[in-house]
Amino acid sequence: MHLRTLTFLITILSSGLSTSGQVYTPEQPDPLLQPWRWQAYPQLHGPGFRDVVEDANGHIWFGTDSGVKR
Numbered sequence: 001m002h003l004r005t006l007t008f009l010i011t012i013l014s015s016g017l018s019t020s021g022q023v024y025t026p027e028q029p030d031p032l033l034q035p036w037r038w039q040a041y042p043q044l045h046g047p048g049f050r051d052v053v054e055d056a057n058g059h060i061w062f063g064t065d066s067g068v069k070r
Helices: 002-018
Strands: 051-054 060-064 067-069
Touching: none
Parallel strands: none
Antiparallel strands: 051 060, 060 067
C-alpha cells in the first residue's frame, strides 16, 4: 500500500517539474499604425506639408518646409 502511494506521489510531483510553460502575453497591434486609418493626398507630397489651420476669416493656412501658404 505504501509503495503504491509513494509511486503515485512521485509520478504526480515529477510530472509537474518536467513540464515547462511560458506566461501568455497577448500581442495587440498599435491602432495608430493600422493602414486603413491613413490616407495619402498626392497634392501635398511636393511642398513638404507639415500642418494646417483655419483662421478666423475662414482662410486655410498650410505649413510647409519652405514656409506658410494660404
